[in-house]
Amino acid sequence: MPARPALRLFTDAALSAGATVALSEGQAHYLHAVMRTAAGEEIALFNGRDGEWVATLTETGKRRATATAQTLLRPQSDEPRPGPWLLFAPLKKDATDMVVEKATELGASHLIPVLTRYTNATRVNTERLTANAIEASEQCERLSVPTVAEPEKLDRLLDGWAPARCLLVMDETGAGRDVASALSALPPGTEAAILIGPEGGFEKSELELLHRYPFVIRVTLGPRILRAETAALSALTCWQALRGDWQGRPAFRGG
Amino acid sequence: MPARPALRLFTDAALSAGATVALSEGQAHYLHAVMRTAAGEEIALFNGRDGEWVATLTETGKRRATATAQTLLRPQSDEPRPGPWLLFAPLKKDATDMVVEKATELGASHLIPVLTRYTNATRVNTERLTANAIEASEQCERLSVPTVAEPEKLDRLLDGWAPARCLLVMDETGAGRDVASALSALPPGTEAAILIGPEGGFEKSELELLHRYPFVIRVTLGPRILRAETAALSALTCWQALRGDWQGRPAFRGG
Structure with a gap:
């Protein structure tokens, strides 16, 4: 080489x-x-x-x-198969930038800003997010750059969802399965998206709406209340460690 | 209640x-x-x-x-048993603050700044880090606050290590086991510390030194090069999801 x-x-x-x-x-x-x-x-x-x-x-x-x-x-x-999508409610600028940077490092393939009832920000500069994703891809040695979609409302996104892709919803009410069991229970080859709510959490009616879709799987990330950006990173990490490409090794760092 | x-x-x-x-x-x-x-x-x-x-x-x-x-x-x-220790090479101020905040959310019980050959910062304001840990504990609904040790040099830390606690070293050369298998292989009840190197990685002689200790387990976090703070969060996440307290649920968020 x-x-x-x-x-x-x-x-x-x-x-x-x-x-x-x-x-x-x-x-x-x-x-x-x-x-x-x-x-x-x-x-x-x-x-x-x-x-x-x-x-x-x-x-x-x-x-x-x-x-x-x-x-x-x-x-x-040499690029591993595309990682999960990440759907996240836009946060304050620094936190959103961090989510994009870390999601890129953690192999997300597609990022969708989602507008929910309690979403703090409604305007999202997708050009800036794409620039962040490119910089993080250069840095972390990916061969691809995650794509960044225009923001979409949660209900419209669910309406148009292709049900073959499961939607893992990080639900801080604790109603979901713990993340390790939830991921282990998926059939091999399952493609996934991860949905993280805003700082204020999902509204009750949003959780009820989500629960009605058969492709939705509610997941819990333990007993502490994680900030939204931490939940995004933790969910992507668990996917890569348990279902994703973390059997792989960095290409240029050996010995 | x-x-x-x-x-x-x-x-x-x-x-x-x-x-x-x-x-x-x-x-x-x-x-x-x-x-x-x-x-x-x-x-x-x-x-x-x-x-x-x-x-x-x-x-x-x-x-x-x-x-x-x-x-x-x-x-x-009601507090789960203490989580892993986190040993991290101090980074730039913002990144260090983020590591402390997120490690608290992710249940680390003790934080040790470690000075390595390529560590960027040698002065660490442990009072500020403790204040960050307190604030994050208040926010994430922990019943405890992680303790913050004074910075210590890597070789001295290894010299005084009590070998019953395994030291999981995040090694970006790819020489380690993937994190899910490494954690699954530990005997039940194992207590652990997670060691994250500085932005520049460990020096070769440091990796050789680490490799000589029987309590050291080298771990790989996949094919991409993670920033130090991402590696810290990902390693803590995997511990909690696979060995830690993520079977638990938030106390006050149900329904």
């Missing part, structure tokens, strides 16, 4: 041997002003489709940078 | 029926200026020893507040 450059960037462009790609203006600034890289230096590039490549910087200006892909580091097939 | 007052505070003082306790100056300010409470209103008090009590505020001044314990809400024996 070729040596892995320390700098790792996401691009939308297609990647193949010899392909020269233009990086974004933000990336050009980062490479030029922050990292002070020069033409000829190597970086890693990935785009979520064509694997991860060693690329040589061919131009590093204040506003414009280009790189030419050289050698395949990891094929896209 | 008596109704649970929304406001919940920790005190060092002994609690029993009729006992009047002086709250701290910070708590007096919070009750007076932030929550605008008045004498006669009810709060909940806990101290980590005598359970949780409904108490009536008897004085609410700018700098002085007192409350008289009335009715026992939950005996101390």
Whole structure:
């Protein structure tokens, strides 16, 4: 396996041997002003489709940078199968940013901001969340970036739900099963989404609504009251440890 | 069960029926200026020893507040057995604060800042960390507050380790077992500590040192590179879900 450059960037462009790609203006600034890289230096590039490549910087200006892909580091097939979706009620800015960053590290494949009765924020900057997800993907060595949906109301989301995907609802009333048993009871190959309520919890009528759908599984995360962002991380962690890709190992950190 | 007052505070003082306790100056300010409470209103008090009590505020001044314990809400024996210790290399201020807050929510019983070769911060304000742990305990409805130790160097900590407590080392080289199998393999009743390295990871010689101790178990948290604070939360989550107290339910949230 070729040596892995320390700098790792996401691009939308297609990647193949010899392909020269233009990086974004933000990336050009980062490479030029922050990292002070020069033409000829190597970086890693990935785009979520064509694997991860060693690329040589061919131009590093204040506003414009280009790189030419050289050698395949990891094929896209090295990426584990897509992780669960995460549906979360938007929180304060810092907490929402944290949920996106950590959900990316924990392998969520799709993030949906959900508007509930007690949701604090109704406006969500999905562009900023996508930028956070890209940065976290670069950092945690994913080969993909989770997609970020536009915010949707809980009842509409449930109405349009494709029932093959189970919806694990973190329910702090304690009415659900404990998370380890709930996950162990799912048939092999089950695809899942995790739903986390807002700081104020779900309204009673929302819990009743959720309970009516056969794809909903209510889950409890123990005796303490977790903040919403902690519940999101804990639920994703349990999925990956028990049903997900945590049998895998980091690609470049061995010995 | 008596109704649970929304406001919940920790005190060092002994609690029993009729006992009047002086709250701290910070708590007096919070009750007076932030929550605008008045004498006669009810709060909940806990101290980590005598359970949780409904108490009536008897004085609410700018700098002085007192409350008289009335009715026992939950005996101390309702608290699950103490959770794992968390040993973590201090991070930047915000990340360290987050680790303390989330570790408290996730039931850690004792927090030890550990100085390693690549640790970013060497000064740790353990008083501030204790204050964070108290606030998180109040919020998450714990009956106890995790203790915070003074920072210690990794080699000295290992030298003085009581070997009955296993030390689960989160090792991003991927040399360890996956966390679910590692935890399942422990004998019943095992007590544990979780060790998280600094942002830069452990130095190779540190991993070799760790590997020499029979109480050390190396654990892997999957194929992505988690930030240190994410690893701390994920490791505590897996412990609670698989070996800890997550069979329990929140005391006051039912129905």
